Amino acid sequence: MVENVSIIGLGKLGASMVAGMSSRGLNVIGVDINQQTVDAVNAGKAPVQETNLGEMIAENKERIRATLSTDEAVMESDISFVIVPTPSDERGAFSLQYASYAFKSLGQALKKKDGYHVIVLTSTVLPGATRHGLLPILEKESGKKCGKDFGLCYNPEFIALGSVIRDFLNPDFYLLGEFDERSGNLLEQVHNQVSQNEAPVKRMSLENAELAKVAVNSYVTMKISYANMLADFCEHMPGGDVDVVSDALGMDKRIGRKYLTGGFGFGGPCFPRDNVALNFMGGAMGVDTRLLEINDNYNRNLSKKYVEKLEGHLAKGASVAVLGLAYKPLSHVIEESPGVYLCKALSGAGYRVIGHDNLAAPHAEVALKSLALVTDRLQEALTDADAVIVTTTDKTYTSLTADQILGDRSKLTVVDFWRCMSHLESDPRIDYVPVGLCRDEEKASVSLEELWGS
Ligand SMILES: NC(=O)c1ccc[n+]([C@@H]2O[C@H](COP(=O)([O-])OP(=O)(O)OC[C@H]3O[C@@H](n4cnc5c(N)ncnc54)[C@H](O)[C@@H]3O)[C@@H](O)[C@H]2O)c1
Secondary structure, three states: OOOEEEEEOOOOOHHHHHHHHHHOOOEEEEEOOOHHHHHHHHOOOOOOOOOOHHHHHHHOHHHEEEEOOHHHHHHOOOEEEEOOOOOEOOOOOEOOHHHHHHHHHHHHHHHHOOOOEEEEEOOOOOOOHHHHHHHHHHHHHHOOOEOOOEEEEEOOOOOOOOOHHHHHHOOOOEEEEEOOHHHHHHHHHHHHHHOOOOOOEEEEEHHHHHHHHHHHHHHHHHHHHHHHHHHHHHHOOOOOEHHHHHHHHHHOOOOOOOOOOOOOOOOOOOHHHHHHHHHHHHHHHOOOOHHHHHHHHHHHHHHHHHHHHHOOOOOOOOEEEEEOOOOOOOOOOOOOOHHHHHHHHHHHOOOEEEEEOOOOHHHHHHHHHHHOEEEOOHHHHHHOOOEEEEOOOOHHHHOOOHHHHHOOOOOEEEEEOOOOOHHHOOOOOEEEEEOOEOOOHHHHHHHHHHHHOO
């Protein structure tokens, strides 16, 4: 049984791992370079915003301690998980800047420790980074040998913001890259103690695990783009309905239904950057990754495409309300958000743009500067709009009635990316534009007739 673990980096993922591991009976020592973060955790509070994080840290307070000292953490635990940022660098790769600094402190701590200790990198990195970028720092600083004096693993998590703790405790599978068997054995033991769903463990080399992590995310983005392409097909086919087509695809066990709901593009802190990073890696290794490049370009081009489509419905200079600026509902995160990109594209095409988001408005205001007015008051966004575009499935938007959207106006265009507002369709005052459904049967029929008629 492992009793004591340490977590280096108490951000969105690290703090949630502290909560999750302590809730399963482990004593957890958290380390961060930020004093406020350390103070928050020691006070039994969440250092970042995440579902149930504050409650779980408070409930398990007696098993949690935070410190600025990596030495203390290494001395008082058997295994240390490193979850520091690996931001994208100018090449599109993941920078090891923060991880190198953390590994330097860990190496210095290992030097002072008698006895075996395992270091586990959880931050997302590219193939070769753990062995060739970080391990040499540990060996240099500690003066010790990996595999003999200490162990090393790469163990990324597959979590979504908003459900990080649940996802961490109930993974689909446990991806375990190991320097050697002994390191992997200890990490697997921790997993067995922590996992709530007895998820299967896939053990492999460090490099295979590094590739598998980014490949999972990159593959999912491919499904999303594929579904968006199908949505486009359906708009050009009589009776076309992307949900009907996606449901059929989803019945095939080789494909599955998840991430096939065509609508808008992918965004957020992981999907786009993992795709770009894998593409960089391909270039560096001489692997043909044009598939990834096309996918990324296709996704980035979606906003422009939808602005062009809108041109048939809207006069130049019209006011457009974009509802949903975070990359998904009920989030404050706007990194690579399709809603923000759409605001930029609309502004670039000469429209007056008002963006709304309950949680993400302050971040979006900074990102959009003078390109759009941003508000967290829905009524303010709707008041002067000539068109309303709903980018997420947030119930605040999808439950709006025709009267609520129209206010004093007699006519309005509503674009619904996720087909959640079909109650608006029958209202003659609303030009309802659901993405992924055919709206001009006649035109669609004519084009197919021209193609196939004799
Ligand atoms: N957030 C996600 O959705 C998610 C999902 C999967 C993987 N990841 C990966 O996890 C890693 C961390 O992501 P995050 O979102 O938790 O980052 P974050 O920015 O929220 O948190 C990182 C924390 O690390 C701390 N830190 C930095 N350097 C440190 C050091 N030397 N010692 C101790 N603490 C240090 C920071 O102060 C911060 O509190 C990244 O590699 C990311 O790609 C994140």
